[in-house]
Amino acid sequence: MDETDSHLWKFQKELSSGTVSLVLLGVLARARTPMYGYQIVKRLEQTGEGVLSGKQSALYPVLRNLSAAGLLDSEVEPSITGPPRRYYRITPLGRRVLREWSLAWMATRDFVESILIE
Incomplete structure (x- = not known):
């Protein structure tokens, strides 16, 4: 891994940690029925073009945190x-x-786009 790759990896990690909760709420808001973790992962893989690939296990703690905050209900x-x-x-x-x-x-x-696209 060269220096550029390590900076990209760090940036992607920081960026994804701030957006995973938003994406999970979005997926569940559009779902017609309750979904379990693996279904959510598969939905993200279908639409995410690899953006969250390799981060599936990180979704479960976020789901638990969203539940604890009252943003999601869950049942086993x-x-x-x-x-x-x-x-x-x-x-x-x-x-x-x-x-x-x-x-x-x-x-x-x-x-961000207004700054980067100028």
Whole structure:
């Protein structure tokens, strides 16, 4: 890994840590039914073009933190094919927070683009 690669890795790590919660709320807000962790990971892989690849295990603590904050509800259901699964769904508070975070994200994105694209 050369010096540029290490800087890119650090930047991507910092950037993803600030956006994972937003993305998880967004996925669950669009879900028609509650989703368990592996389903969420697969959805992110389908739409994320590798942006979060290799970070799947990091999603589970974030899901727990969002639940603890009251932004997600979860319940465990038995599975006939393996261990029980924890299903997550966004709460009304989570939807309100998602709206605010989305506005903050768009303002930040627009600002960064205005600087980089000049």
